[in-house]
Amino acid sequence: MIPIVSIVGKSDSGKTTLIERLIPEIKRRGYRVASVKHDTHGFEIDREGKDSFRHKKAGAAISLISSPEKVAVIADVDRDLNLSELRDRFVSNVDLIISEGYYRDSQPKIEVFRKEAHGEPLCTENDHLIAFASDAPLDRGVPCFGLDEIERIADFIEERFLKK
Amino acid sequence: MIPIVSIVGKSDSGKTTLIERLIPEIKRRGYRVASVKHDTHGFEIDREGKDSFRHKKAGAAISLISSPEKVAVIADVDRDLNLSELRDRFVSNVDLIISEGYYRDSQPKIEVFRKEAHGEPLCTENDHLIAFASDAPLDRGVPCFGLDEIERIADFIEERFLKK
Numbered sequence: 411m412i413p414i415v416s417i418v419g420k421s422d423s424g425k426t427t428l429i430e431r432l433i434p435e436i437k438r439r440g441y442r443v444a445s446v447k448h449d450t451h452g453f454e455i456d457r458e459g460k461d462s463f464r465h466k467k468a469g470a471a472i473s474l475i476s477s478p479e480k481v482a483v484i485a486d487v488d489r490d491l492n493l494s495e496l497r498d499r500f501v502s503n504v505d506l507i508i509s510e511g512y513y514r515d516s517q518p519k520i521e522v523f524r525k526e527a528h529g530e531p532l533c534t535e536n537d538h539l540i541a542f543a544s545d546a547p548l549d550r551g552v553p554c555f556g557l558d559e560i561e562r563i564a565d566f567i568e569e570r571f572l573k574k
Numbered sequence: 575m576i577p578i579v580s581i582v583g584k585s586d587s588g589k590t591t592l593i594e595r596l597i598p599e600i601k602r603r604g605y606r607v608a609s610v611k612h613d614t615h616g617f618e619i620d621r622e623g624k625d626s627f628r629h630k631k632a633g634a635a636i637s638l639i640s641s642p643e644k645v646a647v648i649a650d651v652d653r654d655l656n657l658s659e660l661r662d663r664f665v666s667n668v669d670l671i672i673s674e675g676y677y678r679d680s681q682p683k684i685e686v687f688r689k690e691a692h693g694e695p696l697c698t699e700n701d702h703l704i705a706f707a708s709d710a711p712l713d714r715g716v717p718c719f720g721l722d723e724i725e726r727i728a729d730f731i732e733e734r735f736l737k738k
Contacts, residue, residue, distance in 0.1 A: 426628055433632040444636035445629035464590055465609035468597040471668050472608035478654045483647040483664045490642045500647045502663050504635050 412444075413571040414493050414507040415540075416515060419522035420532050424557065425510050428522050428543055435564040436506065441572055444501045446493060446509040493517050505572055513537070518570075520563070523548065541566060576608075577735040578657050578671040579704075580679060583686035584696050588721065589674050592686050592707055599728040600670065605736055608665045610657060610673040657681050669736055677701070682734075684727070687712065705730060 417425050417432075433443050466473040472485040483500065491499070493515045497507055509517070513532060518540045521533045525546040533539040535551055542554040543563060555563050581589050581596075597607050630637040636649040647664065655663070657679045661671055673681070677696060682704045685697045689710035697703040699715055706718040707727060719727050 430628055430632040433629065433634055437633040442635045443633065444638065445634040446638045446640060447629060449639045449641045464594055465597065465611060465672075465674070468594040469601045469607065470597055470609040470672075471606045472665055474608065474610045474660055474664055475613045476610060476651075476655060476660055477613045479651065481647075481649045481651055481655065481660065481664060483645075483649075485645045485647075487640075487643065487645055491640060491645065496638055496640055496645065499666050500638055500645060500664065501636055508629075508634075510629070 412497055412501060412504060412507055414497060414509060414517040415567060415571060416493070416509040416512045416517050416519045417522060418511060418513045418519045418532060420528045422527065423522040423524050425522050428557070428560075428563075429508055429510055431560045432508065432564060432567075435560050436567065436572075439564065439568060439572075441505040441568075442503065444504040444507045446496055446507060446512070448490075448509075448511045506567070522557070524557075540570070576661055576665060576668060576671055578661060578673060578681040579731060579735060580657070580673040580676045580681050580683045581686060582675060582677045582683045582696060584692045586691060587686040587688050589686050592721070592724075592727075593672055593674055595724045596672065596728060596731075599724050600731065600736075603728065603732060603736075605669040605732075606667065608668040608671045610660055610671060610676070612654075612673075612675045670731070686721070688721075704734070 417429055419425050436443050466484060475482045493509055493512055501507060516538055518538050519533060520541045520543060521531055521539060523531045523542050523544040539552055541552050542548050543557050544554055545557055548554045553566060581593050583589050600607050630648060639646045657673055657676055665671060680702055682702050683697060684705045684707060685695055685703060687695045687706055687708040703716055705716050706712050707721050708718055709721055712718045717730060
C-alpha cells in the first residue's frame with residue numbers, strides 16, 4: 411500500500427512551496443512521488459475541439475489521453491474522494507503520495523506554520539499530526555523542522571514511510 | 575475485467591464522430607463508459623501557475639487534482655502503454671472502455687469505413703476485427719452496419735460485451 415503524507419496548513423502558509431522543494435529531494439533519493447491537490451474552484455483540463463474533449467462531452471465517465479511520455483485521465487466522481495480512495499483508483503507505480511491540504515483526512519500530516527502570519531497552528535495532536543515545518547520552534551510533542559530544512563524533512567519522511 | 579472495444583479506421587473515416595454518437599446511446603442503456611484516445615502530437619493538460627502544475631514540474635511522477643465533480647490525473651510513462659495496461663492502471667468503475675484508434679492493439683475492433691474516401695478497409699480478419707461501420711456493404715465475414723445505425727451497433731456491443 412502506497413504511503414500518504416499530507417502537507418497541511420492555513421492559507422498562504424507555504425504548502426505548495428514546501429512540496430515543490432520536497433518532491434525533488436525525495437526524487438533525488440530514488441523514489442517516485444505522486445502528488446494530490448484538492449480543487450474547489452473547478453478546473454478545465456482538456457481543450458475545446460480536441461477529440462478527448464469530444465469523448466468526455468459525449469458522456470464518457472472517464473476519458474484518457476495516452477502518449478509515449480504521459481497519460482492524462484479525467485474522471486467524473488459523484489463526491490469528493492478521500493486520499494485512500496484516490497490512491498486506490500488512480501495511483502500506482504510510485505513509492506509515496508504527497509497531498510497538499512486534506513486537513514480533514516485521516517492520513518499523517520506535516521503542518522506548515524508561520525508564526526508571523528498565523529497565531530496558532532491548524533492541527534492538534536488529534537489530527538494525525540506527525541511534524542511541523544515552522545518559522546518558530548513549537549513544542550507540541552512532534553518534531554518541528556525549520557521551513558528550509560528540506561533535507562531533514564525528507565530524512566524524516568524517508569525513515570518513517572520509505573525505508574523497508 | 576472491463577471489456578475494451580476499439581473504433582479504428584483510416585484518417586478522417588469518422589472515428590470520433592461514431593464514438594460521440596455511441597457513447598450517449600450506451601450510457602442511455604445504463605452503462606458507464608470510459609474512452610481512450612492516443613495522442614502522438616503531445617498535449618498540455620495543466621495550466622502554468624496552477625498548483626497542480628507546480629507539483630508536476632517539481633518532479634511528481636503522477637499529479638492528481640481532485641474536486642467534488644471530477645478528478646484529473648497526469649502521469650509520466652516511459653513508453654506507450656497498451657490498452658490493457660491503461661485499463662489496469664487508470665480505469666475502474668465503468669462497464670466498457672471504447673478506444674479511438676489502437677489499430678495495432680489486440681483488443682476487438684470495429685472499423686469505420688467510407689468507400690468514397692478509402693479504397694480498401696484498414697483491417698483484415700487477422701486484426702481482431704468484429705464488425706464494420708461502413709457507407710457501403712462489405713462481405714468480410716463480420717457484421718457490417720451502416721454509419722448511422724448507432725442503435726444496432728450499440729445492440730451488438732451490448733450483446734457481445736455487456737450482457738452478463
